[in-house]
Amino acid sequence: MVTRVDDDNAELLRRAGDGDQQAWNTIVDRHNGLLWSVARSFRLGHAEAADAVQNTWLRLVEHLDRVTEPDRLASWLGTTVRRECLQLLRRTARQHTSAFPELLVEIADPGPPLDxxxxxxxxxxxxxxxxxxxxxxxxxxxxxxxxxxxxxxxxxxxxxxxxxxxxxxxxxxxxxxxxxxxxxxxxxxxxxxxxxxxx
Missing domain, CATH: 1.10.10 (Arc Repressor Mutant, subunit A)
Structure with a gap:
């Protein structure tokens, strides 16, 4: 039987909150691609995008029993990952303003040679x-x-x-x-x- 996305989110969230790993895996499988798409849309590096996605899943774990509209889980996750991305961008901007440019000269160029x-x-x-x-x-x-x-x-x-x-x-x-x-x-x-x- 084909199950529509979001039609059983309440049950999946309840089971995940009770420690059901299969229910949690189903939630992740359904929405992980969306979270990565949104994170990449902010043009973060791979590590930063991974942090944003991971932090979003952590936020969901913290709120498993407090998601009031399970049918809007994708929207909740999308909003959360956008906030995580914006926080990372603000943090990165602060770090760049305090970094010493001379420390970057020893970093090798990972790109291919000119050809x-x-x-x-x-x-x-x-x-x-x-x-x-x-x-x-x-x-x-x-x-x-x-x-x-x-x-x-x-x-x-x-x-x-x-x-x-x-x-x-x-x-x-x-x-x-x-x-x-x-x-x-x-x-x-x-x-x-x-x-x-x-x-």
Missing amino acids: AGLLLAERDAALWRAFETLPARCRQLLRVLMASPPPAYAEVAAALDMPIGSIGPTRQRCLAQLRATVSAAPALADHVPTTEDRS
């Missing part, structure tokens, strides 16, 4: 610069939707606190803005998506 891929790298950098000109809401939505595998629209709506019916139209508007910016950039002129690329 024939340089032009590709320049194109990608130009594309990301164009992406960064989009409004913040567009950037966050597109980053979440770029996850692999992509989360369901219901999960995206809950995590980003937006109506599910507006996700598709908003995505199209954001991509149209990106295409317009890319069309105007000389480095990207040959890489504007065709009609066949649009979905």
Whole structure:
């Protein structure tokens, strides 16, 4: 039997609170991809994103018996992981302002050496610069939707606190803005998506 997401959250939360590992694993399996998508949308490093996701699960453990709307668990988790990401970003910003730049000179560059891929790298950098000109809401939505595998629209709506019916139209508007910016950039002129690329 196929069980709809969220239709038995109350029972799963109750069982998890009683120490049922299988119930906890089911909750994690259902929502972990969504948490990672939201964390990555803040452009955190892998370690920071992992911290945000882990802290979100810890918050849920602390509140297992206090989730008042189990059917909105995805929304609760999405809100919580966003808060964790913002806290990490604030903490990182404070650390950067107090760090000594001279300590960074000994850190080896993990990137590949310059070679024939340089032009590709320049194109990608130009594309990301164009992406960064989009409004913040567009950037966050597109980053979440770029996850692999992509989360369901219901999960995206809950995590980003937006109506599910507006996700598709908003995505199209954001991509149209990106295409317009890319069309105007000389480095990207040959890489504007065709009609066949649009979905």
